[in-house]
Structure formats: C-alpha cells, structure tokens
Amino acid sequence: MTDEIVVIEGDGIGREVVPAAVEVLDALDPDFEFVRGDAGDATRDATGEALPDETYDLVADADATLFGAAGETAADVILPLREAVDSFVNVRPAKALPGVDALRPETDVVFLRENTEGVYAGHEDRLSEDLSTLTRVVTSSASRELAEYACDFVEDGRGPAGDPEEGFTVAHKANVMRETDGRFRDEVAAVADERGVDADEELMDAFATKLPLDPGQYGVIVCPNLAGDVLSDLAAGLVGGLGLLPSANIGHDNALFEPVHGTAPDIAGEGVANPTAAVLSAAMLLEYLGHVEAGQRVRDGVEGVLSDGPRTGDLGGSATTDEVTAAIVDRL
Amino acid sequence: MTDEIVVIEGDGIGREVVPAAVEVLDALDPDFEFVRGDAGDATRDATGEALPDETYDLVADADATLFGAAGETAADVILPLREAVDSFVNVRPAKALPGVDALRPETDVVFLRENTEGVYAGHEDRLSEDLSTLTRVVTSSASRELAEYACDFVEDGRGPAGDPEEGFTVAHKANVMRETDGRFRDEVAAVADERGVDADEELMDAFATKLPLDPGQYGVIVCPNLAGDVLSDLAAGLVGGLGLLPSANIGHDNALFEPVHGTAPDIAGEGVANPTAAVLSAAMLLEYLGHVEAGQRVRDGVEGVLSDGPRTGDLGGSATTDEVTAAIVDRL
Ligand SMILES: CC(C)[C@H](C(=O)O)[C@@H](O)C(=O)O
Ligand SMILES: CC(C)[C@H](C(=O)O)[C@@H](O)C(=O)O
Numbered sequence: 001m002t003d004e005i006v007v008i009e010g011d012g013i014g015r016e017v018v019p020a021a022v023e024v025l026d027a028l029d030p031d032f033e034f035v036r037g038d039a040g041d042a043t044r045d046a047t048g049e050a051l052p053d054e055t056y057d058l059v060a061d062a063d064a065t066l067f068g069a070a071g072e073t074a075a076d077v078i079l080p081l082r083e084a085v086d087s088f089v090n091v092r093p094a095k096a097l098p099g100v101d102a103l104r105p106e107t108d109v110v111f112l113r114e115n116t117e118g119v120y121a122g123h124e125d126r127l128s129e130d131l132s133t134l135t136r137v138v139t140s141s142a143s144r145e146l147a148e149y150a151c152d153f154v155e156d157g158r159g160p161a162g163d164p165e166e167g168f169t170v171a172h173k174a175n176v177m178r179e180t181d182g183r184f185r186d187e188v189a190a191v192a193d194e195r196g197v198d199a200d201e202e203l204m205d206a207f208a209t210k211l212p213l214d215p216g217q218y219g220v221i222v223c224p225n226l227a228g229d230v231l232s233d234l235a236a237g238l239v240g241g242l243g244l245l246p247s248a249n250i251g252h253d254n255a256l257f258e259p260v261h262g263t264a265p266d267i268a269g270e271g272v273a274n275p276t277a278a279v280l281s282a283a284m285l286l287e288y289l290g291h292v293e294a295g296q297r298v299r300d301g302v303e304g305v306l307s308d309g310p311r312t313g314d315l316g317g318s319a320t321t322d323e324v325t326a327a328i329v330d331r332l
Numbered sequence: 333m334t335d336e337i338v339v340i341e342g343d344g345i346g347r348e349v350v351p352a353a354v355e356v357l358d359a360l361d362p363d364f365e366f367v368r369g370d371a372g373d374a375t376r377d378a379t380g381e382a383l384p385d386e387t388y389d390l391v392a393d394a395d396a397t398l399f400g401a402a403g404e405t406a407a408d409v410i411l412p413l414r415e416a417v418d419s420f421v422n423v424r425p426a427k428a429l430p431g432v433d434a435l436r437p438e439t440d441v442v443f444l445r446e447n448t449e450g451v452y453a454g455h456e457d458r459l460s461e462d463l464s465t466l467t468r469v470v471t472s473s474a475s476r477e478l479a480e481y482a483c484d485f486v487e488d489g490r491g492p493a494g495d496p497e498e499g500f501t502v503a504h505k506a507n508v509m510r511e512t513d514g515r516f517r518d519e520v521a522a523v524a525d526e527r528g529v530d531a532d533e534e535l536m537d538a539f540a541t542k543l544p545l546d547p548g549q550y551g552v553i554v555c556p557n558l559a560g561d562v563l564s565d566l567a568a569g570l571v572g573g574l575g576l577l578p579s580a581n582i583g584h585d586n587a588l589f590e591p592v593h594g595t596a597p598d599i600a601g602e603g604v605a606n607p608t609a610a611v612l613s614a615a616m617l618l619e620y621l622g623h624v625e626a627g628q629r630v631r632d633g634v635e636g637v638l639s640d641g642p643r644t645g646d647l648g649g650s651a652t653t654d655e656v657t658a659a660i661v662d663r664l
Contacts, residue, residue, distance in 0.1 A: 074507065075507045075508055079508075103435065103436075103544055103545070104435075119468065119505075119508065119509055120508060122508075124509065124510065124511035124512055125511070126511055126515075129472070130471045130472045130473055131469065131470075131471050131472075132469075132470050132471075132511045132512045132514075132515045133467050133468060133469055133470075133512065134467070134468040134470075134509055134511065134512045135465050135466070135467055135468075136451065136465060136466040136467075136468055137463065137464075137465055138463075138464050138465075138466075139462045139463050139464075140461070140462045140463075141462055173451075173558065173561075175406065175407045176407055176411075176451065176452060176454075176558075177451055177456065177466055178456065179456035179457070179458055179464045179466065180456055180464045180465065180466045182464075183458075183464045204562055205561045205562050205565040206565065208540075208562050208563070208565045208566040208569065209565045209566065209568045209569040209573065209574055210569065211569065212435055212544055212566065212569035212570055213435070213569050213572075213573060226505065226508075229505075229537045230536055230537050230540050230562060231540070233537040233538065233540045233541045234540040234541065234544065234566055236541045237540065237541040237542065237543065237544035237545050238544055240545075241541065241545060242541055
C-alpha cells in the first residue's frame, strides 16, 4: 500500500527546504503519495488560522508528515501537530557532520524528549493582578511509555554507539521538582531495570555544564519535555548550530518529521537555504516507514555532499538549495 | 560597626575552600566578626536536620553568609538559606579566567537569576496513582524587583562590558509558557523601558544554541529561576567548569555567597581542592558590604595566582589548597 505523506512547507525557508526533501524522496524507490497541507504565519494571514482544521485532520489521518518551519505562529502550529500524530517522543539527534565547523566535533548524541506533558501540558492561570501559575504535569504512564521507547531504541542499536550495553542517561531536576521529576526519574529507571537496560542519571543543570566539557561521555539522553527542548538545542550549538539537525515526533501509528531550524527570515526567498536538516528529516521518515536502506542512502548522500560537494552560504559556500539538492540526488 | 559574617563550610571540599576564603578575608582590613554555622549531610547525620533552626536563624540575623557546599542534602540546605537571606536574585558571573583552559575563552557573562519562584516555589501534588503536578509561580512583583536590580546593575557599570548602554538580555520560554513567562518577560521589559535600559529577549532554547556558538554577543542575562540555573551552568561549561565560579544570593538587607561547585567527594579531605570559587565568592561578599577596593584586590590576587602562581590538580598543577591560598594572600 502506498503511504500517504502530508507535506507542510510552512513559512520562510520551509518553502525551499521541504521541496528539496520531497525531491530526494521522489528520487527513491518508495512510492509515496504526497498531499499538501498549509500552516504557519502566511496561512494565518490568509485564513485567520495558523493551523486550519483541514491540515490538522490531514496530518492525523496520514501515515507520516514532513513539516518545514513556521514563523511567529510556530508554537500554534507545531504543538497541535505533535498532538495530531499522537506523538509521545521527540527524537533529536545531534551529531557533528563532515566538513562542518563544530565546537565539539566528537558530539554524537540522541535526545529522546517526552513530547506530551511537563510545562507543555499548558494549564496556565492568571490568578490575580500580580500572580500567574502554570501546572506542570508528569504521569507515570507517559514516563513509562517514553522509557519503553528508549529501551527499544537502545536495544535495537539505534543509539550513537550502536551498542545496547551503553544504555541511556536520564536528565532531570528531581532534586527540586521532587514529586514530578522524581516520578519521571523513578518510572524511567524502573522500566530500564525491568528491561535490563543500563540507565544512569544526571541533574539537568550538571548535564548542561558537562555536555560542552565532554560530550563524548553521552549517547542517548532521556528527558522531560522542556529539558529536552533546551538540552538538545545546547547540543546543536556544539555541532555547529540548528541548521543541519533533523527531528522526529513519533506517535503510535503516525509521525511528523521536521528540521530543528526555524524560518530564517534573513535568507528566505533567495533559494540559498541549506536543505540538509530537511533532507535528514526525510531520512528519518524513510526509516520510520521501514525503508531503512533508503534512509541510509539519503544519509550517505548528504554526508558525501557535505564532505566534497557544493555548499550553501551557511557553510561558507555559494551553492543554491537546488544545486545542493541535485548533488544529493546524484549520489543516491 | 563590625559586620557579622556567618561561615558555613558544609560538606566535602566546602571544609577546605571556605577556610581558605576566610583566611583571605582575614588578611584584609575589613574587620569582620565570623560566626560558625552548621549545615549539610554531616549535620543531618549528627543532628537529624540538614539545616538546623539555629543555623537558619544565624544566617537570617547576620550581615552576610559565606557558604561552602552540601552533598545530597544540597537542596534542603541551599533553598531555605536563600530564603533566610530573603534573596530575590542569584548573581552568577561566568568568565574565563587567565591560565584556565576554556572552550570559549571570550565568554564573559553575568546571569541574574530570579531566586524565589518559578518551579522552585515548590507546590507539588500527587493527584493520583498516575499523576503528579507542580505549580509554577510567576508574579509581577518578583519579576519587577529582579528587573529593577538588573537596571541598577547595568547602570552602575557592573555588567561585563562595564557600559550601561549594553543593557541586558531576557531569556525565557514565553512562546510555550505564555501566561507565566509572558508575564515575566513583559514586566521585565516594562521596567527596562521605564528605566531607559536596553533589553532584548531570547527564547531560552535558542539561547542554549547561541551561547556556545557565540558567547561574545551576550553580557547580562536576566532569567526565571530554573532557566537561570541551567543556562548559567551551561556558561560554566564554556569557561572550563563549575570549579572556579562564585555566586551571590542577594536579599534586601542580607546576602549569601557560595561557590557554584559541589562537594567534590572524589578529592574531599585531601587538601587539594581549588579555593578559587570560594575566594571569588568572598570577593563578591566584600563588594556587597561596600569594600569594593578590597574585593578588587582579592580578584587581582586570584587572577595573578592563576596566571603564574601555584596551581591545584584540576588546573594541571600539584599545589595544595593551602599553598594556593597563601599565594593569593601574598599578593593582596
Ligand atoms: C516552537 C516551540 C513551541 C518548539 C518547542 O518548544 O518544542 C521548538 O522550540 C522545538 O523545540 O521544536
Ligand atoms: C542544589 C540545587 C537546589 C541548586 C539549584 O537548583 O538552585 C543548585 O543547582 C544551584 O544552582 O545552586
């Protein structure tokens, strides 16, 4: 059966890098049916809604979605879309790529970020003229589901080391958020224990100090939602920026893939955006849909072009998005 | 009038570096009365309480406190002590020091961290077998008080650039925590505007990417409590680790100073801990109590010894804590 892929370009360079990623997918065997969806600032300006119901429904009913970026409406778009695919984990690899100037080239980590709760559960109240509150939510069920995924991930050798023995690290702030992050940590540790997977732990502040000092000591990192947001962005800074990093929002029977970068308004519309992050997101999509070998071909193509192919301006070159994309397709 | 300083060594290397800092203070003109307080793991083991009421009261009634480090009871000790001095801001400079191997030697930033609320307000509930919640608290009054302090700080030329025109950066996550961090951001921006201080803003995740990529673009950073905890620890990683960094918890009429490092159980008791962070915390204490010139002498002494004096093991040397301390005192 042909898998149905919703494609949402969004705003800014999303309109350049998503077509590039689709071109790469098109050049491969898997026979996908692409359906276009709209979302983002331009959609809001045109329709009054950053994320129209039609788009939400399309995404919810698809096999997978490839999303670009949204401008100031980013949170209004991406948070509901994560819900539309029923995503419980945000997978964020951060690895230094060949030919890219990285502060810590030895960085090779994957964050598995809880994707439904924490401060993102979003219960906020304005209780008085002076006081607002937010209810941070942690459940054992979501923590355990994430932990089961992390154990599968590690056992399948999908961690950077490829070695199940490496286990994972849980990053949290249970010394202050004793009940909520305590629950998270305890449940994740309990699942790891049941599954016989090695899990050590680190306070998230200590982790933020140690990652730049010695990234080589980490592989798979399991964290609550906001911790995963911030710590994975920190790792991005160590490998040269957000520009090259893909991510996956994995659900039970659906998933959404997106570059970690934003809309890059400074270069949008000029056809010079680096398509790497979107193309690597497409590689994650391929792997998710079972086309593991095709995903690997895409990764090899991207790394080959980064090593000795045309480069966009962010990497010191002067190639266009189209030239880089064509070079990747050539190597498939 | 003689200022009364409570001295709490705590656990581990706190027992080595705090006496070193007191030795430095003793070598200077200011006439302090030192009073000893107990807190930490050892105190808990001996008395059943990590922070006995007597210590809390001593700290609350003193002019200032110098604290070392506590082990597993850290949160039980430091959070109430911040309250005892009625601290509303945690001042955390992160600057690369001479002769210290730093990933980003150009880093020179000061975090002004809200010190009373956010997730630290600590209302947590176990609502069911599956569900725990934490109530995150943000008030306009605390946000504005922090902002007023930040404006004073910048106007007095105490930012790294020394130039009031540099203003400060507010780091927050108001795109997700719209009501709470939105309130924080808006109030801080409003105070800056009233005071004519330049304030730009940055999402905390974007900040975590950009700080390692280009620390030189930042100076004074104003943030909510947990953001300040994590982002300042990240900055510590860029200047070579927590080992050398001091901090101040400033209240309305009282303050507590502490090295950012922990108890370092691996080297505790051997007399080889680096006293720099504790001694620089003592410099902050001097400045707080109005002894600005004496504070500067301590800083100069520390930097001189780091440049061409004896070094402890963490910096590749083999000097003892006493030898480094004596070298600092020699240079006063
Ligand atoms: C846009 C924003 C809501 C989002 C998040 O906080 O999750 C982004 O930072 C990300 O990490 O994908
Ligand atoms: C020990 C802990 C409660 C504390 C905090 O989170 O504030 C520490 O990390 C710090 O930054 O001083």
